[in-house]
Amino acid sequence: xxxxxxATAIMASLTGVAIADDVKVGVLMGxxxxxxxxxxxxxxxxxxxxxxxxxxxxxxDGKKIVPVRSDSxxxxxxxxxxxxxxxxxxxxVVALVGASCSGETTAVVNNVAAPNGVLAISPSATSxxxxxxxxxxFFFRTAPSDARQGEVLAQIVKDRGxxxxxxxxxxxxYGKGLSESFxxxxxxxxxxxxxxxxxxxxxxxYAAEVAALAASGAKDLVVFGYLDQGGKGIVxxxxxxxxYKRFILADGMVGEKFAADLGAKIEGSFGTMAGxxxxxxxxxxxxxxxxxxxxxxxxYRGESYDAAALISLAMQAAKSTDRAAxxxxxxDVANAPGEKILPGELAKxxxxxxxxxxxxxxxxxxxxxxxxxxxxxxxxxxxxKGGKFESMKIH
Amino acid sequence: MTDYLNALVVFANxxxxxxxxxxxxxxxxxxxxxxxxxxxxxxxxAQGETMAFGTVIxxxxxxxxxxxxxxxxxxxxxxxxxxxxxxxxxxxxxxxxRYVYRYYRTKRSKSITFVMASLGVMFIMNGLVRLxxxxxDQNFADGERFFLSADAFRAWSGLDEAxxxxxxxxxxxxxxxxxVAALFWFLQRTKTGKAMRAYADNENLALLSGINPDRIVRIxxxxxxxxxxxxxxxxxxDKGYKPLSYYNLLLPIFxxxxxxxxxKPIGAIVGGFIIAFSEVIVTYAYKKVLTYVxxxxxxxxxxxxxxxxxxxxxxxxxxxxxxLLVKPTGIFKGKVL
Numbered sequence: 001x002x003x004x005x006x007a008t009a010i011m012a013s014l015t016g017v018a019i020a021d022d023v024k025v026g027v028l029m030g031x032x033x034x035x036x037x038x039x040x041x042x043x044x045x046x047x048x049x050x051x052x053x054x055x056x057x058x059x060x061d062g063k064k065i066v067p068v069r070s071d072s073x074x075x076x077x078x079x080x081x082x083x084x085x086x087x088x089x090x091x092x093v094v095a096l097v098g099a100s101c102s103g104e105t106t107a108v109v110n111n112v113a114a115p116n117g118v119l120a121i122s123p124s125a126t127s128x129x130x131x132x133x134x135x136x137x138f139f140f141r142t143a144p145s146d147a148r149q150g151e152v153l154a155q156i157v158k159d160r161g162x163x164x165x166x167x168x169x170x171x172x173x174y175g176k177g178l179s180e181s182f183x184x185x186x187x188x189x190x191x192x193x194x195x196x197x198x199x200x201x202x203x204x205x206y207a208a209e210v211a212a213l214a215a216s217g218a219k220d221l222v223v224f225g226y227l228d229q230g231g232k233g234i235v236x237x238x239x240x241x242x243x244y245k246r247f248i249l250a251d252g253m254v255g256e257k258f259a260a261d262l263g264a265k266i267e268g269s270f271g272t273m274a275g276x277x278x279x280x281x282x283x284x285x286x287x288x289x290x291x292x293x294x295x296x297x298x299x300y301r302g303e304s305y306d307a308a309a310l311i312s313l314a315m316q317a318a319k320s321t322d323r324a325a326x327x328x329x330x331x332d333v334a335n336a337p338g339e340k341i342l343p344g345e346l347a348k349x350x351x352x353x354x355x356x357x358x359x360x361x362x363x364x365x366x367x368x369x370x371x372x373x374x375x376x377x378x379x380x381x382x383x384x385k386g387g388k389f390e391s392m393k394i395h
Numbered sequence: 396m397t398d399y400l401n402a403l404v405v406f407a408n409x410x411x412x413x414x415x416x417x418x419x420x421x422x423x424x425x426x427x428x429x430x431x432x433x434x435x436x437x438x439x440x441a442q443g444e445t446m447a448f449g450t451v452i453x454x455x456x457x458x459x460x461x462x463x464x465x466x467x468x469x470x471x472x473x474x475x476x477x478x479x480x481x482x483x484x485x486x487x488x489x490x491x492x493r494y495v496y497r498y499y500r501t502k503r504s505k506s507i508t509f510v511m512a513s514l515g516v517m518f519i520m521n522g523l524v525r526l527x528x529x530x531x532d533q534n535f536a537d538g539e540r541f542f543l544s545a546d547a548f549r550a551w552s553g554l555d556e557a558x559x560x561x562x563x564x565x566x567x568x569x570x571x572x573x574x575v576a577a578l579f580w581f582l583q584r585t586k587t588g589k590a591m592r593a594y595a596d597n598e599n600l601a602l603l604s605g606i607n608p609d610r611i612v613r614i615x616x617x618x619x620x621x622x623x624x625x626x627x628x629x630x631x632x633d634k635g636y637k638p639l640s641y642y643n644l645l646l647p648i649f650x651x652x653x654x655x656x657x658x659k660p661i662g663a664i665v666g667g668f669i670i671a672f673s674e675v676i677v678t679y680a681y682k683k684v685l686t687y688v689x690x691x692x693x694x695x696x697x698x699x700x701x702x703x704x705x706x707x708x709x710x711x712x713x714x715x716x717x718x719l720l721v722k723p724t725g726i727f728k729g730k731v732l
Contacts, residue, residue, distance in 0.1 A: 195680075195698060200705065204630075204640035205417075208678045208704040211409035215680035215698060241408055242545030242557040 022066045023059075023321050025050065025311055026087035028098030028108065028120075030074025034170075034201055034226035035124075037257040039100055041293050042123060042304040043069060046097045048291050049308035049346065056347035058354065059316055067308075072099045072108070074226075075172065075201065080104035084112040084120075094321045095119040095311045097304065102127030102173040109139045119327040121310060123303035126251070126274075127177040131372045138327055142303040142310075142367055143274050144377020146174070149250060150181025152379045152395045153272045154189055157222075157248055160270075164192040165248065166216045168209065168234055169224035171198040178224045178250055194218035201229040206237045214243035222248040227258040239265050247271075254382050254389055255298040263387035273299040276366070276378030276394045280342040284364035287344050295364075296391060302343075302364030309346055310334055313361055316353045334367050336360045397554065402687035404548075404556040414675040415668075416564045416633060419571035422667030423626035424644060425651040426578065426660055427619040432730075433595040433658040434615040435496070437509030442623060442648060444520035447641035448487060449624025450631045451528045453480030454535045461537070469539035471562070473628055480628065485620035491516050492616055500612075524638050533636040536563060563632040574625060575664060578618070582660065587614060595658070643708075647674070650711040654718050656729025665726060670711050678704045 027046055029039040047067045054064040068091050072080035080099055087093045096118060099105040105125035113120040114136045121140045122130075128147040133139060157165065167183065169175035175198065183193055194216035199209045213221060213234075221244040225231025231253050238244040239262070247253075249271030275296075278284075284302050288295040295301055311326065313333040318325035333349075338358035341349040349359050361367055367375055381393040424446060431439040439445075456476035466472045495516060499508055541547075542565040545557035582588040587610075594601040594611045602608060627641065634640070651670045655662025680700035689695075702710070718725060 197703070198705070202637075202639070204634040204637050204643075207409075207413045208675060208707055211413075211675075212678070212680040212698065212700055212704055214409060215405075215683040215700075217683055217686065240540075240561060241559050243409075 021062070022064050023315070024066050024068050024091055024093045025308070026084070026091065026093035026096040026098065027067045027069045027308075028072045028080070028084055028087060028096050029069075029100040030104070031069070031071040033074035033076075033101075034229035035074055035100060035252065037228050038124075038255055038298055038300065041298060042100070042300050043067075044291065044293055045288065045301040045304040046123070046308035048287065048293075049305045049312065049343075052287075052344070052346045053309075053312040053350065056350060058347050058350035059312060060319070060321070063321075065312060067097075068093060072101075072104050074101040074104060077104055077107035081107050081111045084108045088112055088116050088118050093118070094315070094323055095326055096121070097307045097311065098122055100124050100300075102130060102177065105130060105139075106133060106173060109133055109135050113138045116323075117327070118323050119311065119314075119330065121307040121330075123307045124300040125174075127173040128181060129173060129177060131374055135373070137373070140307075140310075140330060140369055140373035142306045142363075142365060142375055143300060144375050144379075146178045146250075147181045148377060149272055149274070149379060150178055150183075151185040153222075153248070153250060154182050154185035154191065156270070156272065156381055156395070157186065157220075158189045158191055162220055162248075163190070164194055164218045165220050165222050166194045166213045166218040166244075167196040167222040167224070168199050168213055169196075170226060170230055170252075171200055174252065175224045182222065182224070199225065199230045199234060201226065203230065203233065206230065206233040207241070210234060210237040210241060210243055213238070214241065220244065220246050220248055222250075223253055224250050226252045227255045232258065232261070235262060235266070249382075251299045256294070256389075259384060259387065259389050263384050263389075266384055267387070268384060270381065270383040270392070272379040272395070273382055274303065274365070274377055275299070275380035275391075278302075278362075278364065278366045279340070280362050280364050280366070283345070284343040297389075305343060306361070306363035306365055306367050309343070309363055310361055310367065312346065313341070313349055313353065313359065316350050331369055333359055334361050334369050336368070398687045400552075401554055401556045402684045404552075404554055404558050405683050405687070408556065408558045410675050410679050412558070412560060412564060414672045416567045417675070418668035418671035419567045420626050420630045420633070420667075421644075421647055421651050421671050422664040423571055423574065423622050423629070424648045425655070425663035425667050426575070427622040427626070428648060428652045429655075429658055429660055429663040429729075430615055430619055430622070432652070434591060434611060435500075435509070437506050437513065438649070438657075439619075440510065440513045440645065441491075441517040441520055442619075443641045443643075443645040444517050444524060445484065445488065445620070445623040446627030446630070446644065447524045447638055448520055448627075449480045449484040449620065450627035450636055450641070451524050452483045453477055453624065453628045454528065454533055454631070454636060456480060457535050467538060469562070470566070471536050471538045471632055473535055473632060474566075477625065477628055481621045481624045484624045485617045487520075488616040488620045489613060492612065521638075521642070528636075528638075530638055533631075535636060536632045538562060561633070563629070567629045567633060570625060570629060574622065578622075578660065581618075591615065646708065646715075647671075647711045650715040653729075654714060654725055656725030656727035658729045659725070659727040662725055662727035662729055670714060673714060674707050674710045677701050677710050678707050 050065040070083040099108045102125045126146040169179040247269040251273040254273040285295045314326045314329040317329035338360035341361045379395045382389045453476045456479045457473045542562045543560040548557045590606045651666035655666025680698040686694045
């Protein structure tokens with residue numbers, strides 16, 4: 001009996017050790033829904049950083065990070081909240097990479113991250129409204145706010161000599177925020193907006209929407225939507241009816257799948273996606289290509305890697321896996337001063353932190369958080385050439 | 396003169412052709428509902444899902460054919476798969492009749508009992524459809540996309556505006572005309588058709604004159620399966636397959652049936668077109684058309700749009716309510732629900 005008890009106790013302590021070595025981090029993204037063709041590569045990029053950290057063996061005396069994926073659906077606030085709740089309470093993750101779309105992120109921050117004191121870093125939620133959300137300091141994002149994207153895109157459109165556009169936006173936080181910041185900037189520059197109409201995602205038919213947009217008389221159509229959803233439906237119908245030939249697109253529409261499906265027919269269409277001439281770009285391109293992720297083929301891959309890397313470094317700086325302790329260190333590791341850390345150098349960063357030195361994580365996208373947890377960000381001007389998106393210029 | 400032609404082309408491209416296509420799809424769907432109503436005397440709520448089921452089977456057969464390398468050239472392969480889709484759907488409907496509706500028929504249950512039973516059938520088919528093909532969008536259109544493309548039209552006419560007719564739109568209109576003609580010929584000219592009409596008019600009298608009721612019921616289900624599958628496949632080819640949009644079709648279909656007069660085949664067709672045209676006409680922005688037609692100084696600044704496109708579905712609701720209030724029997728004096 002004694003032996004049995006002893007054996008049980010040993011077994012229990014052994015399994016206890018095994019669990020203590022693994023740290024769970026949630027990867028909360030819309031794996032189904034309107035951006036389902038973007039999220040697999042984003043999640044893979046985040047997991048790349050976690051793997052790098054785990055393989056180095058330098059994190060908190062050799063702890064491993066186990067990413068736990070969960071589907072936040074992109075559009076359904078209730079589903080996203082439930083998914084985040086599950087990660088936080090039953091999987092006991094120490095932090096979250098996510099969520100992916102603006103509306104669901106608002107719900108996750110308000111209902112789960114802030115009340116439970118769990119750090120959430122979104123690689124792709126871009127609504128301007130998230131800047132002023134009451135997050136108690138637990139929400140950051142590595143993607144820049146659309147307040148800036150709208151301004152950049154308006155300038156590009158004007159520079160190309162286009163003086164009148166029609167706008168259609170997806171009827172949610174992301175579409176509305178972008179449409180507002182774009183219209184404001186474009187009208188300031190002297191541009192005319194013939195019509196600014198919303199569309200609903202998930203409809204079978206966009207004939208009526210396109211008919212109204214075509215009737216406005218503008219020659220170019222700005223689409224603030226999603227490439228797997230209404231945005232694509234609108235472009236497809238506009239092409240079918242011959243209403244528009246050139247489209248102006250924002251980040252939700254810039255992706256390989258969209259170019260593969262419709263690229264040949266929308267030659268000369270252009271748009272913006274987050275990205276730029278960064279110090280860490282070459283290093284990121286190399287590791288991404290090594291993992292079969294095309295770093296320039298779609299948005300938010302570098303941002304996802306950065307979000308994951310920051311969580312790992314903050315954990316090291318906090319010397320614990322405590323949720324609040326991680327949150328307290330995030331700005332220390334992300335911002336200057338300190339030794340600069342590029343993608344692929346996470347092992348070096350972890351060692352420096354362990355030695356008590358200060359680091360400044362630069363990463364794939366020049367991360368530098370302001371007081372609201374936003375990054376300044378720059379944008380890549382993309383254009384369809386030969387049926388594919390090509391990067392033209394950095395703004 | 397060219398201005399008027401341009402205006403006409405714009406109107407045809409954005410209003411007339413889409414509405415005509417949508418109207419044909421609604422008409423075929425509504426015919427199924429009206430047939431069931433007149434013969435079996437209940438409103439079949441499972442009609443939308445029946446259309447989805449027929450489409451799912453057709454899509455699966457289409458993929459099978461494509462993987463064997465069989466296509467139809469410039470026409471969509473789905474046309475080849477259509478007969479199998481109809482057959483399987485007919486078998487499913489006959490099975491539901493055998494195991495659900497027949498019980499209530501022999502018990503001579505009230506019409507509302509049938510309606511509730513059909514609601515249950517709808518939910519089961521709803522799940523079945525998603526089990527077979529999942530809840531996601533499927534695109535199964537192949538072959539030539541355009542019957543008349545924008546560039547071809549511009550080159551031919553020399554106008555600024557273009558009229559585009561997609562293959563799926565042309566097919567919808569042609570198939571709808573053939574099917575409706577065949578249905579009316581069947582109902583008016585054949586012995587079975589006449590028996591069906593007699594049974595619908597007066598059940599007891601029909602039974603006395605030796606009409607076999609089981610046979611009439613079976614044929615009604617088979618015709619409904621054919622109409623629903625063709626309507627569903629055409630809708631899917633035209634707008635892409637998505638399970639939820641078939642469920643959403645239920646409202647315009649019932650609106651069409653009631654506006655036309657329930658139980659009247661001709662009413663279902665007219666009702667389908669009324670609903671389709673009013674949805675598109677009310678939500679279209681007329682700025683471009685008016686700019687061509689009116690003198691330059693009178694051209695409108697605004698969009699001249701009566702209702703924003705978000706309210707499209709509300710249009711069928713409003714028409715439905717007005718008809719029920721003003722003329723509950725519908726245009727062709729059908730039955731009152």
